[in-house]
Structures are given as structure tokens and as C-alpha cells.
Amino acid sequence: MKKNDQAWTPGRVFVQVFLILFALATVYPILQIVTISLRPSDQLYSTSLAIIPAGASLRAYQTMLFQKPFLLWMRNSLIVSLCVTMLGVTLASTAAYAFSRYRFAGRSAGLYLFLMTQMFPATMLMLPLYVLMKNLHLLDTFAGLVVAYTATALPFCVWTMRGYYDTIPYELEQAALIDGCTPWQAFVKVTLPLAAPALSITALFSFMAAWSEFLVARIVISRQELYTLPLGLESLAGQFQTEWANYAAGSLLVCVPVMAMFIALNRNIVSGLSVGGVKG
Amino acid sequence: MLRAPRSFPYSLLLPATIVMLAVVLFPLGYSFWLAFRNMSLYHFRTHEFVGLDNFQLVLTEPIFWTLLGKSLVWTGVNVFFHVALGVLLAILLSGPVRGKTILRTMLVLPWAMPQYISALTWRGMFNFEYGAINLILKQWFHLPPVPWLSDPTWAFVAPILTNIWLGFPFMMVVALGGLTSIPADLYEAAELDGANGWEKFTNVTLPSLMPVLVPSILLGTIWTFNNTLVVWLVSNGGQPADATHILVTYIYKVAFTYSRYSYAAAFSVVVFLMLLGFVVYVMRRTSSQERTA
Numbered sequence: 001m002k003k004n005d006q007a008w009t010p011g012r013v014f015v016q017v018f019l020i021l022f023a024l025a026t027v028y029p030i031l032q033i034v035t036i037s038l039r040p041s042d043q044l045y046s047t048s049l050a051i052i053p054a055g056a057s058l059r060a061y062q063t064m065l066f067q068k069p070f071l072l073w074m075r076n077s078l079i080v081s082l083c084v085t086m087l088g089v090t091l092a093s094t095a096a097y098a099f100s101r102y103r104f105a106g107r108s109a110g111l112y113l114f115l116m117t118q119m120f121p122a123t124m125l126m127l128p129l130y131v132l133m134k135n136l137h138l139l140d141t142f143a144g145l146v147v148a149y150t151a152t153a154l155p156f157c158v159w160t161m162r163g164y165y166d167t168i169p170y171e172l173e174q175a176a177l178i179d180g181c182t183p184w185q186a187f188v189k190v191t192l193p194l195a196a197p198a199l200s201i202t203a204l205f206s207f208m209a210a211w212s213e214f215l216v217a218r219i220v221i222s223r224q225e226l227y228t229l230p231l232g233l234e235s236l237a238g239q240f241q242t243e244w245a246n247y248a249a250g251s252l253l254v255c256v257p258v259m260a261m262f263i264a265l266n267r268n269i270v271s272g273l274s275v276g277g278v279k280g
Numbered sequence: 281m282l283r284a285p286r287s288f289p290y291s292l293l294l295p296a297t298i299v300m301l302a303v304v305l306f307p308l309g310y311s312f313w314l315a316f317r318n319m320s321l322y323h324f325r326t327h328e329f330v331g332l333d334n335f336q337l338v339l340t341e342p343i344f345w346t347l348l349g350k351s352l353v354w355t356g357v358n359v360f361f362h363v364a365l366g367v368l369l370a371i372l373l374s375g376p377v378r379g380k381t382i383l384r385t386m387l388v389l390p391w392a393m394p395q396y397i398s399a400l401t402w403r404g405m406f407n408f409e410y411g412a413i414n415l416i417l418k419q420w421f422h423l424p425p426v427p428w429l430s431d432p433t434w435a436f437v438a439p440i441l442t443n444i445w446l447g448f449p450f451m452m453v454v455a456l457g458g459l460t461s462i463p464a465d466l467y468e469a470a471e472l473d474g475a476n477g478w479e480k481f482t483n484v485t486l487p488s489l490m491p492v493l494v495p496s497i498l499l500g501t502i503w504t505f506n507n508t509l510v511v512w513l514v515s516n517g518g519q520p521a522d523a524t525h526i527l528v529t530y531i532y533k534v535a536f537t538y539s540r541y542s543y544a545a546a547f548s549v550v551v552f553l554m555l556l557g558f559v560v561y562v563m564r565r566t567s568s569q570e571r572t573a
Contacts, residue, residue: 131314
């Protein structure tokens with residue numbers, strides 16, 4: 001803001017110091033993961049608060065990558081997350097387009113139905129899903145997970161996409177329709193490319209929802225070779241005393257790509273959220 | 281609005297609707313149905329209609345009211361701190377501060393972390409002997425260690441602290457977005473009228489932020505009330521001795537650890553109806569305020 005070159009009054013210094021301290025405290029738990037992942041195996045029960053531990057070693061990373069089934073968990077998580085992303089983007093982009101461009105019977109009821117799904121206690125959905133999957137022998141399969149995750153990510157994605165479509169002028173599609181395109185062609189060839197920023201957010205959110213989901217995975221998957229990353233990492237932290245360094249190294253390997261994507265798309269997220277929110 | 285054959289919008293909606301029906305509406309109906317039966321591990325295939333028995337059990341057991349109280353405390357404390365911290369930080373960040381970008385990125389990081397990793401990491405930090413929090417209390421402030429995970433009260437405070445950390449960045453981002461849309465001449469007018477900082481906050485900032493904040497607070501309240509993951513992972517499934525549960529974690533445990541399916545279904549129907557009532561009430565009130573304003 002314009003006041004930036006003002007003098008450093010005591011109030012301003014106080015605010016600056018407060019913000020820096022608060023930001024450091026906020027980041028501290030994340031630094032904590034770094035610290036623990038670097039601890040050499042003889043210092044796992046350390047009472048030192050040093051950020052870089054004495055005798056730091058990358059051994060835990062080596063263990064995770066080559067001795068633990070970490071890469072298997074990652075493969076499982078990637079399969080599930082990529083399927084969810086593809087399914088989520090496809091379903092959300094088409095459904096949201098209908099909500100944005102057309103007026104039809106049941107439109108507003110449909111929109112609110114999508115929103116209402118946020119209100120169910122997770123168990124209310126998980127329990128029937130569990131019973132259903134048990135009856136259909138879908139427990140211990142990825143298909144069950146993919147469908148469940150897509151449905152949980154969908155409402156948010158539909159609202160975000162619809163908000164973004166609303167900002168694209170529809171004269172372009174009208175022109176395309178006059179030139180002889182079918183409504184479907186107008187959507188795929190004209191609108192969809194323009195909605196690329198919103199598509200990227202939808203993709204990110206669908207991916208992250210699947211990449212970090214624990215509670216549904218815990219009830220659907222019980223065979224160790226089908227563990228996704230959250231299940232695998234929790235199994236290490238469960239026996240907390242022995243595997244803490246490995247758990248920390250694994251967490252960091254999982255977090256860093258996600259955080260990088262999140263920060264890279266941060267601007268899109270903020271504008272996407274506010275665009276979607278303004279027009280209820 | 282575009283012109284197309286009447287069936288076109290429906291065909292666009294069809295795939296998403298099928299998935300939503302299969303995974304959301306069917307389970308919803310199934311939960312209601314299940315709530316009137318007696319399905320459990322012992323009656324998995326032979327369950328029968330038992331009327332309102334489950335509901336009676338849910339509402340007469342004292343644990344329901346204990347859990348409801350804890351859920352309300354959990355939600356109230358969390359949402360209060362999410363909003364207070366979020367708005368405070370957003371206001372400070374939009375003032376004359378050096379290093380805005382880096383500070384904002386640092387403050388948003390908890391939102392970017394997968395929640396289960398944050399929750400498990402906090403559980404580690406709450407460890408009595410080796411956890412960072414007790415070590416900091418001891419080494420920096422010379423305070424006695426706190427039995428975070430073994431004492432029922434502290435074991436409830438621990439997930440709350442974790443969730444405050446997890447949740448304030450969302451409100452901060454929402455508030456930051458809201459602050460940028462307040463026109464500067466409103467503040468200039470207030471200054472001309474001789475308003476001090478606090479008066480500017482209560483008369484200009486807060487009223488202008490409310491339209492953005494209210495929907496987020498409503499959504500945040502529902503998310504927090506329904507947040508099973510944080511309590512579950514920080515307290516390791518309700519330890520010590522199932523004393524740390526809130527409503528939703530208790531339902532999760534009853535359903536998937538104790539396999540009392542119908543009882544859990546009745547429980548979640550009750551919770552759902554409470555939330556529905558709350559949301560309808562709030563939406564009515566805010567829309568009537570909009571009309572009178």
C-alpha cells in the first residue's frame with residue numbers, strides 16, 4: 001500500500017515482529033518433520049530442539065525409498081488419484097457447463113443438492129458405502145475408492161467451474177452455433193479451452209482430495225499391498241516409537257510436491273474461490 | 281443463456297448425477313433405512329425392522345449429550361479462533377509490512393499440507409517425553425511437561441490446537457480477498473469524520489467483510505463439526521479410553537470398530553438432522569437480514 005515508506009513507528013515494528021514470529025510458529029511443525037527425518041538412527045529419542053540435528057543423515061530417506069514399500073504405496077496412490085482427477089474433471093466440467101449456460105427444470109434444486117452434500121457426517125456416507133461394497137465384493141479394490149473420492153470432490157469442483165464459466169461471455173459460443181457447430185462442439189472447442197485456469201484448480205483439488213484421504217481408505221483397503229500413501233504412513237506413525245524418522249522422511253516426500261503445486265496455483269485458487277462465491 | 285435441444289443440458293449433467301446418486305443420495309436413503317433396523321456384525325444378513333429403538337437408545341444414553349457438548353465446544357472454539365486469527369492476520373498483512381509475499385506463503389502452508397500428515401505430526405509433537413511442545417515448555421520457559429495425550433482433558437485440547445493451526449489459513453485467504461474489495465475512500469471518509477483505528481475496524485472493515493465471511497463461516501462450521509480426521513488421528517482413535525471423542529469420531533468408532541451398523545446409522549441421522557436444522561436457521565436469518573437491510 002501507499003504507506004510503505006512511512007517511518008518505523010513502534011506500532012509498525014510491533015506488527016512486523018508479531019507477523020514474523022507468528023509465521024515462524026506456523027511453519028514450525030513442518031520444520032519439525034524435516035528435523036526428525038534427518039535424525040541419525042542413534043538419536044531417534046532426542047530431547048534436542050536444534051532444527052538441523054547433530055550428525056544429520058539422509059538414511060531415513062534411503063530406507064523409505066529402497067527398503068519400505070513406499071514406492072508401492074506411491075504407485076497405488078497415483079493410480080487412484082489420477083483416475084479420480086480424470087473422472088472429476090470430466091464430470092465437473094460437463095455438469096457445471098449445463099448449470100452455467102442453460103436454464104432447465106430442476107436447475108436450482110440440482111445446484112443446492114450439490115451443496116447439501118457438504119453437510120453429511122462422513123460416517124453417514126461411509127457406512128452405507130462400506131456395507132454396499134462389502135455386498136458387491138468391492139472392498140480391497142481401487143474402483144471403490146475412486147468412485148467414493150470422485151463423489152466427495154465433485155460438489156466443490158462443480159461450484160468452482162460454474163463460477164468460472166459464468167465469467168466467460170457466451171457470445172463466442174453463439175457465434176459458433178450460428179456457424180453450424182453443434183452445442184457439444186461449441187462447448188468443447190470454444191468454452192473448454194478458455195476455462196483452462198479453472199480446469200487446473202479442479203484437477204488440483206480432485207487430485208489432492210484423493211492423494212490425502214485417510215478415513216475412507218482405512219475402511220475400504222485392508223490388504224497391505226493395496227495401501228495408499230496415507231494408510232502406509234499412518235502404519236509407520238502407529239508404531240511411532242520405532243519408525244518416527246522413516247515416517248517423517250516419507251511425509252516430506254509426499255508433502256513437498258503437493259505444497260509446490262498449491263503455491264504455484266495459489267493465485268488461481270484465491271480468484272477461483274472468490275469468483276465461485278460471489279454469484280450464489 | 282444458450283439455445284440447444286431441451287435434452288442437451290440433461291445429457292451434460294447425466295454422468296455427474298449418476299455418480300452423486302450412487303455415492304451420496306443412495307447412502308443417505310440407505311442410512312435412514314438402516315437406522316430403523318438392527319444390523320450389526322452378528323446380524324449382518326439377518327437384520328430386521330426394529331422401529332425407533334436405535335433412536336431411543338441414541339437419545340437416552342448420557343454419552344450422546346456429553347458428546348454433543350464436546351462437539352459444540354470443539355466447533356465453537358475452532359471456528360472462533362479460525363475467524364479471529366484469519367481476520368487479524370489478513371488485516372495486519374494488508375497494512376504496511378515488509379516481506380508480504382513470503383509471510384503470506386508461510387502462513388498459508390498449513391492449508392497446503394495433507395491433513396493426515398499434519399495431524400500425525402502434531403501427535404508426535406504432543407509426545408510426553410520427546411515431543412517438541414513439552415521440550416519447548418521445559419527448555420525455554422522452564423514449565424513442567426503437560427500430559428497431552430494421556431489426560432482426558434489435555435487429550436481434547438491437543439486436537440483443538442492442531443485444528444486451529446490447520447484452519448486459520450483458509451479464513452485468512454477469504455478475509456484477504458474480502459479486504460481488497462473494500463474501496464479506499466470509505467476509510468478516507470471515516471478519517472475525515474475523525475474515526476480512530478478501532479472505530480474504522482468496527483464501522484468500515486467488519487461490515488464490509490461480513491458478506492464474504494458469513495458463507496465461509498457457515499461452511500467452516502459444518503466442516504469443523506464433521507471433522508473426524510483430526511480428533512481421530514491426534515488422539516489415536518479416541519484414546520485415552522474413548523474419552524476424547526466428539527460426535528462424529530464416536531460414530532466412526534461405533535460403526536467400524538464395534539460394527540454396530542444400525543446404531544451408528546441412527547446416530548448419524550440425528551447428527552445430520554441437527555446440522556440441517558442449523559443451516560436452514562442460519563440461511564433464513566441471513567436472508568431476512570439482507571431483506572431488511
